[in-house]
Amino acid sequence: MKKLIACSLLSLCMVFASVSSTLAAADPGPADMTVGEGGKKPAKFPHKAHQAFSTCGDCHHGMDAAGKQLAYSDGQEIKKCASCHNEKVLAGKVKGAHKLDTMKGAGHGNCQECHKAKKNDEAYKAKKIDKCDTCHAKE
Ligand code: HEC
Ligand code: HEC
Ligand code: HEC
Ligand code: HEC
Numbered sequence: 811m812k813k814l815i816a817c818s819l820l821s822l823c824m825v826f827a828s829v830s831s832t833l834a835a836a837d838p839g840p841a842d843m844t845v846g847e848g849g850k851k852p853a854k855f856p857h858k859a860h861q862a863f864s865t866c867g868d869c870h871h872g873m874d875a876a877g878k879q880l881a882y883s884d885g886q887e888i889k890k891c892a893s894c895h896n897e898k899v900l901a902g903k904v905k906g907a908h909k910l911d912t913m914k915g916a917g918h919g920n921c922q923e924c925h926k927a928k929k930n931d932e933a934y935k936a937k938k939i940d941k942c943d944t945c946h947a948k949e
Contacts, residue, residue, distance in 0.1 A: 836866065836884065845891075846913060853917060853945040869920055873899075891916045921945060 841858040860869075867882030873894055874880045894900055895916035903910040908919035922940070929940040938944070 836888070839888070845917060851946050853921065854947070868924070
């Protein structure tokens, strides 16, 4: 009986928590996706799983009137990466080895750089998350 009460209290709390978080939070987008679907090197991307250990602003941002990167803030419109990372909008822009006027550069500059930075973390070490086939299916 005690267990039953504790359990229903817990689920009640969880309902409240999820209601208040849906009121506050932005549309989280799809749970799973394939970035570059149908292209030469599609990359599988568990979007929801990443939201558990990183923030929206680790990946999403906008652009200001001067064409500079605008940090993510709550309520900011989330657009497709390729709507800016294409050869018209960000022509000639680079970040290190990454050409930001391509989707490859945006994907590698964001996804691959983080995977490289975290590859030796105890929690993920065994997975070798910096390998190409973490994201791109083996040919
Ligand atoms: C953490 C994820 C990740 C890893 C690791 C990764 N990539 Fe990618 N890669 C992407 C994403 C995202 C794109 C952009 C997909 C798209 O929109 O075409 C991409 C794009 C590419 C493209 C361009 C395809 C095209 O259509 O122009 C090539 C080539 C590529 N990757 C090769 C590699 C190779 C080789 C490795 C290993 C050295 C690698 N990638 C590792 C995520 C990754
Ligand atoms: C690890 C990187 C990463 C994180 C963290 C992340 N996203 Fe995303 N999200 C992406 C990528 C990549 C796409 C696909 C964009 C594209 O298709 O060009 C996407 C797509 C979306 C879309 C769909 C956009 C569209 O027009 O199709 C929404 C909405 C979204 N994300 C919301 C969020 C919110 C809200 C958060 C934080 C709670 C978040 N994302 C966290 C990388 C991320
Ligand atoms: C509204 C336009 C816009 C959208 C949408 C956008 N970006 Fe960007 N991004 C920029 C601008 C502007 C810069 C800075 C370019 C410069 O001045 O060098 C930038 C820089 C970057 C950089 C290099 C700097 C850094 O932060 O590491 C990466 C990587 C990147 N974007 C990846 C992405 C990814 C991945 C997505 C989709 C999830 C995305 N961008 C969506 C405009 C955009
Ligand atoms: C902020 C850092 C960060 C960014 C940005 C990021 N990732 Fe990850 N990703 C991780 C970490 C850390 C893991 C391992 C999570 C775990 O095992 O619990 C992971 C796991 C994955 C996995 C599952 C690997 C497996 O075998 O379980 C895939 C696929 C993946 N990421 C693809 C991508 C793609 C594609 C992008 C860009 C659109 C991206 N990631 C951006 C940190 C990041």
